[in-house]
Amino acid sequence: MNTPTPEADLLLLLAVVLPPRALDVLGPVVDERFVNTTYGDIGPLALRRNPGGRGVWVQPYSGLPSRTDPRSTLLAARKLGVQRVLNWDTAIALNPLLSRGNVAIVTDYIDFVRHQPNTFFESEGITGIDQSPPVCPHMSQALAQMLPMAPGVVYVGVDGPRRETAAEARMFRQWGGDLMGYNLVPEIALAGELELCYAGVTTVTDGSADRFSYPSQGEMRVGLSLVLEALPRFVELLAAPATCACAERLSAPRKGGLLANDWWMQE
Numbered sequence: 195m196n197t198p199t200p201e202a203d204l205l206l207l208l209a210v211v212l213p214p215r216a217l218d219v220l221g222p223v224v225d226e227r228f229v230n231t232t233y234g235d236i237g238p239l240a241l242r243r244n245p246g247g248r249g250v251w252v253q254p255y256s257g258l259p260s261r262t263d264p265r266s267t268l269l270a271a272r273k274l275g276v277q278r279v280l281n282w283d284t285a286i287a288l289n290p291l292l293s294r295g296n297v298a299i300v301t302d303y304i305d306f307v308r309h310q311p312n313t314f315f316e317s318e319g320i321t322g323i324d325q326s327p328p329v330c331p332h333m334s335q336a337l338a339q340m341l342p343m344a345p346g347v348v349y350v351g352v353d354g355p356r357r358e359t360a361a362e363a364r365m366f367r368q369w370g371g372d373l374m375g376y377n378l379v380p381e382i383a384l385a386g387e388l389e390l391c392y393a394g395v396t397t398v399t400d401g402s403a404d405r406f407s408y409p410s411q412g413e414m415r416v417g418l419s420l421v422l423e424a425l426p427r428f429v430e431l432l433a434a435p436a437t438c439a440c441a442e443r444l445s446a447p448r449k450g451g452l453l454a455n456d457w458w459m460q461e
């Protein structure tokens with residue numbers, strides 16, 4: 195593998211379908227890589243960079259059961275030298291105040307994923323983590339600054355591709371879920387084990403099965419444009435020194451092992 199590019203410290207996992215050339219807002223593709231990991235190969239990841247700006251690695255992402263092993267995705271981020279991962283996901287609205295085309299920022303999540311690996315424990319020598327890793331507050335604040343109309347939401351991670359039943363939708367809502375989707379979990383927990391910052395922004399594609407559906411009226415195009423237009427400044431905002439606990443983890447003393455996730459034992 196080539197030397198990591200330190201000036202690109204963000205990996206964008208893209209689970210939305212965008213028009214051709216839409217990502218040109220992040221600059222032209224200046225590099226492409228395949229990364230091989232213990233859990234499979236991933237790529238090509240495209241490095242985009244605007245002239246004089248910061249680079250962003252971009253990986254199209256799918257929550258289908260046949261997707262790349264999520265552990266491979268996060269290990270690739272680590273190998274590329276990025277510290278931050280942003281997942282731009284599509285989601286189903288459980289909260290009746292959210293509808294198609296709305297943009298939301300993930301502030302917390304419920305893990306209802308049953309068929310994906312959700313830990314590096316043992317296989318990578320991790321001996322334990324103190325608590326479930328949260329979304330990165332630094333990245334989430336930057337998202338909120340760029341997308342002031344976007345509420346913070348609780349995301350329910352589920353296995354695809356089967357859609358929820360109406361009864362399941364009501365259950366998730368009673369649990370406190372606002373959205374459900376296929377791409378954020380278990381990636382967020384895996385990122386925590388690797389001491390990476392992780393945040394999620396979602397575009398609502400539909401209401402849940404317990405709600406009336408209605409024909410599309412171009413709401414998705416509007417919702418996708420909001421995030422797309424915010425991305426270049428979001429990337430630049432991340433240039434500011436991180437103030438989050440994830441960054442403290444990243445700068446904390448490490449001892450031994452590839453992942454050395456036992457720093458808290460020294461405190």
Ligand SMILES: [Zn+2]
Pocket residue numbers: 330331332333390391392436438439440441
């Ligand atoms: Zn962070």
